[in-house]
Amino acid sequence: MKFSESWLREWVNPEVSTETLLEQLTMAGLEVDSVEPAAPAFENVVIGEIMEVEPHPDADRLRITRVEAGESELLTIVTNVADIAVGEKIAVAKVGCVLPDGMKIKRAKLRGVESFGMFCSMGTLGLLEESDALERFSADTVPGINIRDLLGLDDQVIEVDLTPNRGDCLSLSGVAREVGVINKSGVKAVEFDLAAVGSDKTFPVVVEDSNGCPRYLGRVVDGVNPAAETPLWMQERLRRGGLRSLGPLVDITNYVMLEMGQPMHAFDLSRLSGGVVVRSARSGETMTLLDGKEIKLNEDTLLIADDNGPLALAGIMGGEQSGVADETTDIFLECAFFAPLAIAGKARSYGLHTDSSHRFERGVDSQLQQRAMERATQLIVDIAGGVAGAVQEVVDSAALPQTETIILRKDRLQRTLGLTLSTDEVTETLTGLGLAVELQEGGWKVASPSWRFDLSIEADLIEEVGRIYGYDRLPSTHPELSAEIRKNPESKIALRNIRETLVDHGYHEVITYSFVDPEMQKVLDPEVEALALANPISNDLSVMRTTLWPGLLQSLGFNAKRQQSQVRLFETGLSFVPSEDGLRQKRKIAGLIYGESSPEQWGTSGEAVDFFDMKGDLSPLLDPLDSAEHPLRFVAAEHPVLHPGKSARVMVGDRAIGWMGAIHPGVAVRLSLSKGIFLFEFDLDSLQEGSIPGFEQLSKFPMIRRDIALLVDQDLSAQSLMDTVVESVSRDLLSELRLFDLYQGDNLAAGQKSLAIGIFLQHREKTLTDEDVEEVVGLVVERLKLVHGAKLRD
Structure with a gap:
């Protein structure tokens, strides 16, 4: 979200410096991503009024003008602008001015005529990316006034990086509300007169998907002047908000979006047929967007359509066939609330990301549409003329977001933040954020406003109080830890x-x-x-x-x-x-x-x-x-x-x-x-389940080893053979069992293999005799023969 500091201070103007304001925004969770001047550095550029124009005697393409620029005498300026006329007011760079591109304006002689300045376009002054045309200022502009003062160019453009849950701050009004509550300053919302309804002309509206579009407003404004131009003050605010001027009708909808956070769209009424329908896309439908890109529509995409087909991707971008153009005189103005889940991910699925989708995905105030419609209508009538028709509204109240009621406990607030705040201070903070607050025993009963989709539980309110109070002001305390030693069982392997x-x-x-x-x-x-x-x-x-x-x-x-x-x-x-x-x-x-x-x-x-x-x-x-x-x-x-x-x-x-x-x-x-x-x-x-090692008494009697080579089926596993040996010998006698040879090859029958096992016997209380050992080995061989069909190898 980009905006100019001067515009913000028209809404709320605390007595703090720019640096303090930026720090406050960042500490409140609206991280300031960048701050830059609203205009490049230049001086000595004023508004000049053309008093005389005459052709240059020695150059067909040059004109000699006499300009009133606030000096004691008229300035003589030689120019190559062919359509310059007496009475026009244009930006003039006087001698001594250094333009943003480094050019220094000097007294010059052009084909024998001295020139004491240069006319400047907005592009030359670095205010627009591409513009060689001279800006004609309004007739009431005072000649000689410094253009920096006239346009308020000694300003800062602030860009804040918002987390996805703070869609309410994607507007100047939202940011102003935050600044106001932080500084305990009053916020002055924009005031405007409602445009008079002077026409009975309407255009039918039908909403088929009320879950995706619970509220839709439409209004016809006819007789708009196609030659109207966007006022310079609006162009400047749009520019500082990161938007280009595209003509008054589009500029006004963009301006209302920056000001209030409500995306809007204007259709050329002459291009519409039948009526507007808010519906899901149908199989096989395609449309061409305003940027000229043709897309195949997915069936889960919400559309604005008429009898001829799709007009716009709802909440994302309009279509090329229905957009306003230079010759547009009648418009259908749209203002709607689209459910965040109906828009989320849709723009990305088409490779798009627009200012409109960015806001609708995060949630737009569901109660804002009527005011935004009136504000946009008033601006259109004032700037481009026209006659407004009545507002048509289709609303499904049951599908609109419902207000959350949350109980905030005073002791929980104190325990979580680690400090005690007065009841009045907490109430003032929550009220300043637009929440409806009702005192009750032990705390507050709070209703979240329609523009805050992220407030639903008690912890959210505690976060809001701590955020506005200032995270940097919260006391630091050392946690109390018990001296209990953590269990570390020896049997568990770390x-x-x-x-x-x-x-x-x-x-x-x-x-x-x-x-x-x-x-x-x-x-x-x-x-x-x-x-x-x-x-x-x-x-x-x-x-x-x-x-x-x-x-x-x-x-x-x-x-x-x-x-x-x-x-x-x-x-x-x-x-x-x-x-x-x-x-x-x-x-x-x-x-x-x-x-x-x-x-x-x-x-x-x-x-x-x-x-x-x-x-x-x-x-x-x-x-x-x-x-x-x-x-x-x-x-x-x-x-x-x-x-x-x-x-x-x-x-x-x-x-x-x-x-x-x-x-x-x-x-x-x-x-x-x-x-x-x-x-x-x-x-x-x-x-990790090990066993605790234990000591075993070492036997002082000798260990005896007997090796046996067995012929077994080649599919028999050595493990099963050794398991049988273990089961056949007393645990008091068997000290170790070792597989030490495997043979498969010549001199063995097909399907057989030879396994050689070393049996280690040792008694704890006596020396084993040969008879004892032979008896054990005999039992092992018999057991192996019985269980596995094993034979001693010759």
Whole structure:
């Protein structure tokens, strides 16, 4: 929002400097983004009245003028302006003036005639971007007056950067209200006379979508002077508000928008047919906008239309076919309240962003339309003439925003802000912001105004009081903290330790979005329907992740494209799984490895990573979970994302805590990823459940080892074989179990493999004899034969 300081001070003029005013706005939440002079630096430019004009005797294209410029004598100025005439009042740069482009006006002689100045256009003075035409000032302008004084150019243009909830300050009246309540100064709203209704001419209005447009006003103004020009004072205010002058009818609607915050639109009545209809777009409809862009309309777009089709995108931009032109004499003036949800996102969907959509998306005062219509009509009649017809209004009161009633408790206000304010001070603040305040026991009953869409709960009112009082004035207090020491159970493994362990093994931690591409999510977790976002920031970030793998694989792709041959990544975060009870959020840790198992060097052959590289990296995290009561096991199982035969479900006792394995080749192809990627994902809470280390008495008796080589089916997992051994031997005897050999090849029957297991036996209270050991080994072999069909290898 841009505006000039002088215009603001016409509404509210506290006795504070510009610097203080800017600081007040910023501290009140209206952050000042920039401040710049309203005009470039120049002096000695005055208004001159042309008293005489005669042709130059030696140059056909030059004119000699005598100009009244407030001097004791008329100034002689030679000019090449062909249409200059006696009686016109034009800006004159006198001798000694330095123009914004650096040109210094000097006494000059043109074809033998001395010239003592130069006529200046608004473009020459830096007041308009492109304008070589001379501005003719009104007849009542006093010759010799400094143009800086006449136009108030010693002014500042202030631009404030507003948060989306403060749409009420997208107008000069809104900013003035804030300045007034901060400084406890009266705000003088603009006063104007209502334009007389002198015509019975109307144009039919029908609103089909009252939820999108609860209030619509229309009025015919006929007999407008097409040759009328926008007054210079209005052009200047529009310029300082960041808007170009486009003719009086458009300028007036823009002026009312800056002044009151109400976007408006003027249609050329001669181009309309039948009547105005506010409706949704129909399938296949197109329209050409004012900027010449042709668009295909979406069916959820709110339109202003007539019998011939669309006239304008409601609340966004008018159409080329119905806009006012240089020859327009009769207009249909529109002023409406469009619901924010009906406009939100629509302009962006067409690649547009307009001043109108910016305001309607954030919320326009739903009670402002009648006053804005009258203000615009009065300006049109005063500037361009014409006769106004009666205002037609179509309103659905039930669809208009309803006033929020909020209870503000005095003790809650004091506790939150940390200071005590008097009842009168709080009442004055809320009343100054336009809220209806009613005192009651222990606080206030407050009704929010129609222009504040962001006030709905008690905390909003506390924020308003603190904001106007001044955040910088709120007392600073030290919080009271108890000396209670936080529990740090020894059995719980800290997340910091888990992270450090992975980092020590060469992993890099990444942080990715919790919302992911729906297509990738479906591939990586096809059995779960992910939660779709109601308002995603983009189509490829539109669902909540149910696994951490999407973000990790995208990060891998990013690194692989940048020639990283060794990638180890991990992430901790939440997964979001819809269920009958609502959305279940689970803490997860996941990671991947890809590329070479070790950096390139002369001592290794540069082998690619495999399942056992990842298993070795994770052993320091998983081993603390292993116990006699709940042994850690890797169980061969199938997962839709992992390669069969190269994946495992990780179990602690009978409880599954996660997965690890190679990515399925089909998944890699669908996601355009390389093969040879190994993934893991665990339930983080389970991974942090360790056990308290305990001391075991060392046996003073010798340990005995027996090795057995077994022939088993090649599909039998070594884990199940070793589980059977553990079940077959007393825990008092079995000290360690070690798989030390796997053989598949010659001298073995088809479909068989050989596994060699080392059994370590030790008794706590005696030395084991050969007979004791042979008895245990015999029981183990019999058990393995019975359960798995295993045979001792010769």
